[in-house]
Amino acid sequence: MTEDDDDPSKKNGCGLNSNSPLYIHASDYPKQIRANDTLTDNKYIDWSQEMINFLFAKDKVGFIDGSIPKHEKTSEDYTTWMRCDAMVKGWLTTVMEKDIIISVKYANTASKIWSGLLERFGKESAPRAYELKKTLTTNHHNGASVSAYYTKVVGI
Structure with a gap:
């Protein structure tokens, strides 16, 4: 037992420690994430x-x-x-x-x-590897700055 186990400020209403990976905050809900x-x-x-x-x-x-x-x-x-x-x-x-x-x-x-x-x-799937190789071989500079082009290639 740790000190946090006895600290009421670290527990939710059910007695679960808020540092536990099993803890769900009251504001958490399934559609909470907004991914880019x-x-x-x-x-x-x-x-x-x-x-x-x-x-x-x-x-x-x-x-x-x-x-x-x-x-x-x-x-x-x-x-x-x-x-x-x-x-x-x-x-x-x-x-x-x-x-x-x-x-x-x-x-x-x-x-x-x-x-x-x-x-x-x-990464290790064959279709993904093929797709990445194809993208790299068809990628063109198209007047972009060297740093912008490099960033694009690294991203691929």
């Missing part, structure tokens, strides 16, 4: 980085990387874990193209959604 980019077939890298930043700020990255595994049904925190995972799934799907949502909506956990997206869109 909706996940489409060709925006995965930017989208995933934005989602990781958002989830890190909410202390919920463990729900997508598997470091906060699903609790057993007999666990005292099972319902709390399920509620948090549902919130993370809501955050993920809110900023996805409709066709992509359809392909992940039956995933049991946020971690399964995340790993499925990584497998489908991640």
Whole structure:
């Protein structure tokens, strides 16, 4: 037990420590995130980085990387874990193209959604590698400054 476990200012109404990744703030809701980019077939890298930043700020990255595994049904925190995972799934799907949502909506956990997206869109997928190579070979300077052109190439 830590000092924070006894500090009422660190707990929500249910007694859960606000530093716990299982804590959901009263202002959190599934459609809360407003991403710069909706996940489409060709925006995965930017989208995933934005989602990781958002989830890190909410202390919920463990729900997508598997470091906060699903609790057993007999666990005292099972319902709390399920509620948090549902919130993370809501955050993920809110900023996805409709066709992509359809392909992940039956995933049991946020971690399964995340790993499925990584497998489908991640750097190591052959279609993505082909797309990046094609973009690099067709990219032109078009009168842009050297720094602007370099920034564009690095972004690709």
